[in-house]
Amino acid sequence: MTLSVQHLWLIPALPLAAAAVGAVLPRSGRVPAASAAIAAMGAAFVLSCLALNGALADPARHAVHNFAWFDLGHGAVMLGWLLDPLTAFMCVMVTFVGLLIFVFSLGYMRDDPHFARFFCFLSLFAAAMLGLLVANSLLLLFICWELVGLASYLLIGFWFHRPAAAAAAKKAFLTTRLGDLGFLLGLLWLYDSAGSLLFYDAGRGVLESGVLAGLTAQTVAGGLALSTAIGLLLFCGAVGKSGQFPLHVWLPDAMEGPTPVSALIHAATMVAAGVFLVARLYPLMAADQALAAVPVHALTVVALIGAVTALLGAVIAVAQDDIKRVLAFSTVSQLGYMMLALGVGAWTAAIFHLLTHAFFKALLFLGAGSVIHAAHHEQDIRRLGGLRTRLPATYRTFVIGMMALAGVPFLFSGFWSKEAILHAAHGWTVSPLPLWAGLAAVALTAFYMTRLVAETFFGSPRSPAAAHAEESPAVMRIPLVLLAGCAILLGFLGTPAWPWLQARLAGAPLHGSLEHLFEGGGLMLLSIALVGAGIGLGWRFYGRRPRASAAAADPLAAASPTLMAALAARLGCDEFYAATVGRLHALAAAVADGLDRWVLGAAVSGVGLLGQFGGVVSRENDEGALNGGFDAAGAGLRGAGRSYARAQTGRVHGYLRALAVAFVVLGLVLLAGGVP
Amino acid sequence: MPPAPIFATLDPDRAFLERAPLLVRDFVTGLFPPSLQWLAGNLLAVVVIVLFFASLFALLTLAERKILGRIQNRPGPNRTGPAGLLQPLADAVKTLVKEDIVPRAADQVLHFLAPVVLVSLALMAFAVLPYGRHLVPVELDAAVLYFFAAGAATELAVFMAGWASRNKYSLLAAMRALAQLISYELPLLLSVVPVVMLAGTLSTTGIVAAQAGWTYGVIPHWHVLTPWGAAGFLLFFVSALAESNRSPFDLPEAESELIAGHLTEYSGFKYALFFMAEYFGMTALCGMGVTLFLGGWQAPCAFLEFIPSYAWFFAKLLLLLGVFMWIRGTLPRLRIDQLTRFAWKFLVPLALINLGTAAFWQLSAGWSGPALQLARWLVALALVAGPFTLLGRRLSAGVAPRTYRYAA
Amino acid sequence: MILLLALLILVPAAAAMLRRNLVHSALLLVLSWAGLAAFYLWSGAEFVAFAQVLVYVGAVSMVVLFAVLLTRQNPDRAAPPDAAARLRAGAAVLTAAAVGAVIGHAILATPLPAAAGAPPVLTVRQLGLELMGRHAGSLLVIGALLTVALLGAVVLAAAEPGEKPGGKP
Amino acid sequence: MSPLHLCLLLSTGLFCIGLAGALSRSNAILVLLGIELMLNAANLNFIAFWRYGPAPSAGAGVVFVIFTIAVAAAEAAVGLALVIALHRHRRNLRLPEATRLKG
């Protein structure tokens, strides 16, 4: 039994319907809202499995169903659904992980007064993500992309009465919006040059060779191929959404949302969207590989940014004390891995890692959620400890997740996917940097995950909350166990000996034999050694001699206080943004302010126009600055705003007259310019 | 539809009586030089319409008074001329020679223009009614829209009359009249939409053509004989009563209570013009009702086709007008709150639901076989009757039959 | 013919903008709108002409007149135009003249195709297919817009809960 | 000068009358009416171009005018509701004095 591509829309439509149901229910409609959401997600999971079944029948085929959305000028704006193994695998993963997270939320959010709204938002989020996956049009993808952004804003700011949550939501929204600006520009440019936004459309789609040849044939400023330029612009969106350097700053802050949301965002959906986008657009991104004369290949940029992010995330994670922040930075780091893999050309490996990571990261987050839930919302690992005996189920599953993330050999899925990436990076000839960064991150990951587990579960409780922790209910434990099972099993789908997943994704025939298992054995040994070193060091610092109290100094900080402080401050990225972008904005605002004051004596219409212009400038600045510090900008903004406001006299006639005068001026300019 | 009619009929297109009006027209236009014949044709139509409906108006006033009299067990006017037939003439003479009073503070121009505008707009509506098989003065593609556009514009004249009188009671009454007209325009238009939807055209001739034919030669395919059509016709009829200020919706005038509302400051011939416009509007709405729901000029049975089509049209028109008068003789006047509540809480929802019924009827047009046909009818009837009963119950909730303590 | 129509459209419009009595202005505008409908009819856009009459002459004018009366615009009590008003009027006429000059110049400078023959024929059926086919989405949006606008208008114009129906004098 | 020129000039005239009215009159209702006139001028343009344009059978001009009429009706309804609300709060309709929304 399969799901044909015409009916693929059902997968996102079901959660969307659940969201609609949740939206109209009153606050007391807890049971119907949750059951609608879970039922829709379960049905979507079943449908996704059917779709996967269909897609695997002919993995090389891109089944599409296109239709006209509306007519525009001479052509129609087309939308469509796409079913290929990439879509199908992603859908299964998203629906399955999502379903488990939904179930987990039943327990975690049990006491929240806005339980129904929470499930409404979760469903909306899942619907947007699934829509993004099944889209066969960059436009539809973009729409869902923005919906994902909206839903994440709503979810991160779910506890909006907490200022930190509201600020984090705003930050996430605006930071990703910055990347989306590039995405939108790339999208428009692509539409302008290719005349279509469909991915596959019987030879006319933008990912098909005919159009790609046309795109690579043109060059733009700087000698870049057109496809490179568009690819890089589109990649901006992925950078923002997937929390890549330099737009990674929102991701750790997004921990302000409820923990299931963190699990959803970091494991299955939002951050995966960026990786998925690059994987989906891989033919476009890789189109310039054949060209020798270009200054830079799009994929090179992807690989380098991925490498930097992988390393940076891992380094910063070492010094974080919040259990969720550690996981957040590890997500940044792992996403860097995926980008790295995409950049070096191993997109199947990237998706393999994406899938495995989705499961074990969801596991880790839900485990962290279980810890937090049990410890009465205590998140600081310095104040936890000794939970091994109090939360046995959580402990066991969490350790499995940790092992998977750290890449403990052979048994755990993370090992195989990470190995595949390192292998691909090894084979990349352009630069050795990704390989080195990857290897360093392997060791660091093992180290900080050991630290996390040791601090949280070993030793003795260091706060009353930890001392009185009680195991979470079954509705929360069962998802953990299921995810733990997947975190182990999934790895065997893509071992070098039997790379079933990669072959299915690429649509290539499967060549499995046991002798491939230890292919590139040297690299594998090196990475195993690094993992061992990381775990060993971590255990030596944190496990053997657990800290005595919450106030005790970190052993690593004792060794190198400066470095540790810098890492704890996340290498000062936020401060850097505040100092640069924020100050720039303040300066621009001051200039605009001065200009306005100077012009004030002139004609009202002049002020109005300038004020509007100044307003546009200020808004651009605003968007640039908001990902930095809001506070630094606030004062300047307020001053500027006050002076712009002076142009807003409230007199309708003034506005009208300004419009008319502007029109006359425009007309005169056009006439003088010879435009008939 | 069985192909062979039970009774042999003559070809209606060639019958002399059927073609008589056209022959007359051709004869008259033939008297003019060819370059002016189109003008002559149109002028002829205008003259015939004005004369015909003006005399119909005269007869209607008489007939109304006679029918009302009979309903009240009295003969009605019967002195002027044989059986009172010259009564309209006497009335005309009376209004013509009566003093024309214009209040000093009134807006002279608008006060004068109001009745003129009203009558001309009311007359314009006659242009698109198909009076017979080939008898439509102006064949318009958007005739229904034209008709209601002309009808909507009459509201302006009511306002002009009320405002120009510079009498606060006139103005208030005009606003009340406008509130009524606007409220009832909605169900009126909404009740027409299903017809347009099912006929697939806005042209009146097209709508009449859509109702052609008979089942077994005796059951006509008129819209009123379908569930949605019956409901639509009732809605149309009630709204038309209100739109033409007829009893029981004659609040704007309410001679006995409001001294004729916005017409208070009018006398003499101007008043007569208002009166005339009211009758024109009523006649035109009835004509539209005949066209939309009662099959226009179609004969009710196949064997009755030998009677010319225009005769059928006018027979139905007079029948409807008679019902108007009958209702006037029966029902007392509503209060303004009852009036608006009836429109917004009863007629409009019913009209909207009727739209759905008509859509169902259209979608189920392909159902064949007696069982499906029966199901189609039952569903459509349920869609009509259910909301009617429920809304009616809500509307009449808390209203019991009045008990008269001191009456026998 | 077009000059006649222009006269019918422009003269009432101009007069409407000059009158001090708001009701007269509104009624003159109705005349101008009717003239526009005549223009549409002359251009062969029958449906639009009737829609114009139905919407403008039948509905918008009513709303305007109701607004005029509900806001108690008494022409007798209107203040005579003061200096500021005169100045504003002068500026307005100047601005409008400038706009007119620019557009007029642009029009006259543009070579436009010569007269087409008979007015184009667009039956209601074609129009309906066009509306329901190519422009169905826009039609839906317009429908939603109208609904929302009506609801909004009702909310805006409805008396506030504490307010007496008559309001203060 | 072709008839299209004349139509466009007519529309320009109507637009300018509406503009002058909207700018010069202080009464909110008249300003709204002026704006309605400008909308009508735009409609007139659509019809003129449809009538004399290259592809009259397309009907896009007519469709557009229908939409504009619908939007204008909505605008009138909301605008006049605003006028009534304004009157309720300020007891007059003189726009130059209605500057409470000033920033």
Next chain:
Amino acid sequence: MLGSGIIKGLAVTAKNLAGSFHDPARYVTQEFPEVQPQLPENSRNFPFLVADDGADPMGTLRCVACQICEKECPPQCIYIEKSKDKKPDAAGKLQLYPAVFAIDTSVCMSCQICVEVCPFDAIKMDQVFAIATTDRFNGLLLNREQLAKSNQYYHSIHPTEATEVDARLAAERKAAEEKARAAAAAKAAAPKPAAPPPPQPPA
């Protein structure tokens, strides 16, 4: 169900409409000039003066111009001038008579007070109603000759009442006659002492 009352009402009026053509009970109008109405006995309209003898109404008016009615009339529509001389009335007694007796029926409100106060049963209510006239000043001002109607006429319009009045008048007249006879007898007996007067009660 909504509308059932309306249908019932329509049925009623339809019955009336149809019945007016065949059912006399549903067609109650009498067409006046052709069909004179059968007025009930108690109907009344304007006053008239009763004359005992229809052949000589002016000579046999019962009115003695006492002017009570003129004084009592609320709208003051009666105008009376007394005669200078006296005439014998029906009983042969000399009485004044009205030289002018006029009623302005455009003012009269048909209150019947004049009838109530008249001690001579000389003014009664008439039944005429078709008194429309084209002269609104003089046509409605009725003079003595127009007002005078015979006792037979009175009998024809209000037979019961007229019989009563006649009986009463006859009784009065008879009493008066007897009294007169008694007086005459007394007068005749007065010279004769043999005929003693009837015993007088003590003063």
